Amino acid sequence: MKRIIIILAATLLLNACGHVREEVIQTYPNGNPLLVFLVKGDKKDPTRVGERMYYESGQLQFEKHFTGKPEVPTGTWNYYFDNGQLFATADFSKRHDFGSQWKFYNRNGGSYYDGKLDSVYVSDLGMFGTPSTVVFCSDNHKDVIQFYSNFTVRSTERLTDEVRNGRVFFYFPNGSPQVEANFKDGAEDGPYIVYRENGIPYYQGNYQQGQRVGIWEFYDEEGNLSRTIDYNAQ
Numbered sequence: 001m002k003r004i005i006i007i008l009a010a011t012l013l014l015n016a017c018g019h020v021r022e023e024v025i026q027t028y029p030n031g032n033p034l035l036v037f038l039v040k041g042d043k044k045d046p047t048r049v050g051e052r053m054y055y056e057s058g059q060l061q062f063e064k065h066f067t068g069k070p071e072v073p074t075g076t077w078n079y080y081f082d083n084g085q086l087f088a089t090a091d092f093s094k095r096h097d098f099g100s101q102w103k104f105y106n107r108n109g110g111s112y113y114d115g116k117l118d119s120v121y122v123s124d125l126g127m128f129g130t131p132s133t134v135v136f137c138s139d140n141h142k143d144v145i146q147f148y149s150n151f152t153v154r155s156t157e158r159l160t161d162e163v164r165n166g167r168v169f170f171y172f173p174n175g176s177p178q179v180e181a182n183f184k185d186g187a188e189d190g191p192y193i194v195y196r197e198n199g200i201p202y203y204q205g206n207y208q209q210g211q212r213v214g215i216w217e218f219y220d221e222e223g224n225l226s227r228t229i230d231y232n233a234q
Contacts, residue, residue: 009134020049027221028056029053035128047071053128055082061150064129065092073099079130079151081107087151090122096120103132113143148173158181172197182207198219 019040026034028076038050048071051064059082065075076097080089085107090099102120113120119137125142125150126132136143140161146154152175157168163186170179176199182190187210194202200223205216212231220226 032056032058051129055150057082059084062128076127077101083107084098085109090131098125098131102131102134115143144230184209 020038021040023031023037023039023046024035025037028034033054034056036052036054036230037048038052039046039048041047043069047069051065051066053061055061061078062077062079065072066072067074072095075091075093077090077092078086079088086105086109087172088102088104090103091101092099094100097193099122102122104120106112113136115136115138117138121137122131122134122228124131124133126147128149130147130149130151132147132149132154134145134147142159142162144159145156145158150155150173151174153171155168155170159165160166164183164198165185166183168179168181168183169177172178174197176197177195178197179192179194181188181192184190189209190207191204192207193204196202200221201219203216203218205212206210206214214230214232216229217225218227218229218230
């Protein structure tokens, strides 16, 4: 009888160690979980085998997987928009620092990039392991898109032979434009405008080969022209 009890106790302990459980690490003010670790093993020395982050609404934002100790990324990682639509997926089983076989989708489920692609990769991950800098490669140019942690666009630019060329855009977290610029051979060249977060212009003018030229206009918080500077006269 004693032997049976010992075997049962050992079986229960083994099952407990192998069982994956959730540990809420951070919550939102409304009580909903923000960050949840998936762990198994002894409670005194657990192993993290997964991680989930949520939007304040309760919608899953991303899910990651880990194996062993140290906790090494593995498996497929998925990222979601706040409407539940899949934003990106990547393979982390090959020990690549930034994952591989990335696929990106728009909020409606379609392909994120409409043009012909040779390859796509992530060159930087954000604080929580979300894709923050994504490079879409086609022919001799690269379209580089940076994202905020909620997957709204932070900036877009085109590199030709690794040099900035064409329009460059920066955005506020709410999606409104922050900066619109034009580059030629790596230097500002053409119209340049900066906005406030509420969409009202802050100032605008023109660049030529990286230098401000002509009349630049500056606006107050109501959008009224407050002053001008003629850079050709300086």
